Amino acid sequence: MASSNRPDSRLLWRTPAAVAAVVGACLGVACGGSSAPASKEPARTVIQNTGSDTMVNVAQAWAEEYATVNPGVSVEVSGGGSGTGIAALDHGTVDIANASRHIEPKEIETARRNTGKTPVEHIAGYDALAVYVHASNPMTAITLEQLGQVYGEGGTVVRWSQLGVTMPGGADEIIRISRQSNSGTYAYFREAVLGKGRDFKLGSLDMHGSKDVVELVSKTPGAVGYSGMGYAAPGVKPLAIAAKAGEPAYGPTVENTQNRTYPIARPLLMYTLGPDEGAVKAYLDWVMSPAGQAIVKASGYVPLTGAQSVR
Amino acid sequence: MTPASRRLADRVVEVAIESLIRLCGISAIIFVFGILYFVFREGAGFLFAGLDVREFFTSPEWYPTSQSRVRYGVLALIAGTGAVTALAMLLAVPFGIGAAVFVSEFCSPRWKEGLKITIELLAAIPSVVWGFIGLTVMNPLIMVVFGVPIGLNVLNGGLILALMSVPIIVSIGEDALKAVPDSYREAALALGVTRWQLVYRVLLPAARNGLLAAVLLGVGRAVGETMAVLMATGHAVTMPTSVMDSVRTLTATIAAELGEAPVGSDHYQVLFIIGILLFTITFVVNLAADLIVRGRRRA
Numbered sequence: 001m002a003s004s005n006r007p008d009s010r011l012l013w014r015t016p017a018a019v020a021a022v023v024g025a026c027l028g029v030a031c032g033g034s035s036a037p038a039s040k041e042p043a044r045t046v047i048q049n050t051g052s053d054t055m056v057n058v059a060q061a062w063a064e065e066y067a068t069v070n071p072g073v074s075v076e077v078s079g080g081g082s083g084t085g086i087a088a089l090d091h092g093t094v095d096i097a098n099a100s101r102h103i104e105p106k107e108i109e110t111a112r113r114n115t116g117k118t119p120v121e122h123i124a125g126y127d128a129l130a131v132y133v134h135a136s137n138p139m140t141a142i143t144l145e146q147l148g149q150v151y152g153e154g155g156t157v158v159r160w161s162q163l164g165v166t167m168p169g170g171a172d173e174i175i176r177i178s179r180q181s182n183s184g185t186y187a188y189f190r191e192a193v194l195g196k197g198r199d200f201k202l203g204s205l206d207m208h209g210s211k212d213v214v215e216l217v218s219k220t221p222g223a224v225g226y227s228g229m230g231y232a233a234p235g236v237k238p239l240a241i242a243a244k245a246g247e248p249a250y251g252p253t254v255e256n257t258q259n260r261t262y263p264i265a266r267p268l269l270m271y272t273l274g275p276d277e278g279a280v281k282a283y284l285d286w287v288m289s290p291a292g293q294a295i296v297k298a299s300g301y302v303p304l305t306g307a308q309s310v311r
Numbered sequence: 312m313t314p315a316s317r318r319l320a321d322r323v324v325e326v327a328i329e330s331l332i333r334l335c336g337i338s339a340i341i342f343v344f345g346i347l348y349f350v351f352r353e354g355a356g357f358l359f360a361g362l363d364v365r366e367f368f369t370s371p372e373w374y375p376t377s378q379s380r381v382r383y384g385v386l387a388l389i390a391g392t393g394a395v396t397a398l399a400m401l402l403a404v405p406f407g408i409g410a411a412v413f414v415s416e417f418c419s420p421r422w423k424e425g426l427k428i429t430i431e432l433l434a435a436i437p438s439v440v441w442g443f444i445g446l447t448v449m450n451p452l453i454m455v456v457f458g459v460p461i462g463l464n465v466l467n468g469g470l471i472l473a474l475m476s477v478p479i480i481v482s483i484g485e486d487a488l489k490a491v492p493d494s495y496r497e498a499a500l501a502l503g504v505t506r507w508q509l510v511y512r513v514l515l516p517a518a519r520n521g522l523l524a525a526v527l528l529g530v531g532r533a534v535g536e537t538m539a540v541l542m543a544t545g546h547a548v549t550m551p552t553s554v555m556d557s558v559r560t561l562t563a564t565i566a567a568e569l570g571e572a573p574v575g576s577d578h579y580q581v582l583f584i585i586g587i588l589l590f591t592i593t594f595v596v597n598l599a600a601d602l603i604v605r606g607r608r609r610a
Contacts, residue, residue: 182571197379222460
């Protein structure tokens with residue numbers, strides 16, 4: 001044992017010196033590597049952009065496209081929900097918060113208290129909320145009143161036959177598909193369709209994402225669900241919606257949203273802190289420009305029209 | 312190095328390693344109490360001031376973000392967890408105990424190894440994969456077989472949970488049966504009993520406590536499961552009246568809503584209070600299992 005130990009212990013003695021030499025060399029390289037380019041190139045600006053899950057796809061598409069337009073600026077996008085984004089803005093940890101609902105007075109107050117600045121609202125496009133049914137469902141149009149009876153607390157409609165629809169498979173029960181209670185889409189649907197202060201009827205299947213809603217509707221003949229118009233997929237069809245019984249119903253299209261005939265559309269909002277300047281202002285200007293708005297359309301949302309972008 | 316100084320060095324190493332091992336041993340206790348403290352701290356403020364405890368336990372109305380009247384009733388969620396767990400146990404206990412008896416008593420040694428490895432493999436499947444199976448395989452299957460409008464319901468969740476708890480029941484149940492002394496078997500066989508009589512009249516009564524503990528640990532697994540039931544039960548706040556109703560469980564509610572509930576808000580605190588409730592349920596179940604096992608040892 002002892003004799004075989006000797007070479008090992010000699011090696012051990014040598015090692016620290018070797019390690020020190022290697023570490024020293026690495027440090028030297030690392031310092032040289034990082035300091036040299038930094039002095040030549042202008043610093044890369046990073047814009048933090050977080051919030052609405054509804055908007056995360058389009059925000060990601062903007063960020064990717066903007067990287068080719070202005071390589072000096074990198075936009076980092078993450079989701080988490082409108083509330084998460086606005087909370088992050090309130091604490092000054094992000095530059096732009098995406099939201100599919102308007103900021104609340106309480107949240108503006110928090111932002112003022114934490115950062116001393118006031119959130120500014122920008123409209124970057126529109127999202128029409130489509131009501132989807134299974135492709136085999138013969139229904140083509142519905143009124144807001146009927147939707148309220150299906151989804152709202154105290155609503156009496158639970159069967160398709162009550163809406164005058166005969167389902168082909170004979171499954172008469174309406175399977176209501178909704179969203180988790182703190183989603184911006186849930187809150188918007190509640191306000192725009194059920195009316196202020198009215199709650200959802202309990203017993204709906206609450207999905208955790210816009211895409212999950214559409215997917216489940218496509219697999220369930222008796223289902224109805226709501227999601228952004230951009231989530232339309234094979235197997236589902238969006239219903240045309242009439243504001244009142246007897247009035248014409250309009251489908252969720254770009255045109256109907258821009259001319260305000262489609263009744264449930266909401267703005268895609270971007271909030272910033274205080275007067276915008278520098279890279280953030282340049283980015284927002286680009287988002288509102290024809291190039292940015294083309295991406296809105298390509299992502300399945302409704303771009304601004306000339307008149308609306310002024311507001 | 313003198314022998315004395317070497318002894319001293321050895322002693323220092325000895326003490327260091329010993330205290331490290333001791334720390335590892337008590338770390339479980341530290342973590343459990345740490346988690347308990349954290350969950351209580353987050354929920355306690357609203358639990359003792361603001362929460363209507365009566366409504367919490369007796370109302371099926373869960374409206375955490377209502378604009379007009381916020382209601383935090385978890386009765387429907389408790390009923391959902393209860394219904395799914397009960398159905399899962401109804402399915403898993405006969406299968407689990409049956410499999411344990413087979414593996415322990417009837418199986419040839421070669422089969423036994425293969426079966427045990429396969430059952431352990433069943434336990435290794437991540438719960439999100441089970442949920443995915445519930446969503447994409449069981450949902451259409453239940454719709455076709457039972458002719459119901461949607462297959463995301465108590466039956467779906469119960470089947471998935473049963474499949475998840477069976478491995479636990481089998482492996483702990485098999486241990487319990489193995490622990491029955493061979494002298495019992497020999498004595499029974501010497502009296503001329505059949506193998507069925509041996510199992511039914513001798514082994515099951517002798518291993519009763521261990522098997523009950525296996526079942527209770529299965530229950531604990533089922534109550535605490537989140538991802539699979541979130542995907543398979545339909546996530547609908549309803550008081551279930553049949554196994555074809557969609558339900559929502561306590562765990563799934565926390566998973567779905569905690570992410571977007573503003574930190575420190577009433578809603579956030581209520582979700583932690585649900586966490587305390589779940590902690591209490593699983594603690595009672597595990598404690599019962601533990602006491603029963605102790606009872607067996609003493610007997």
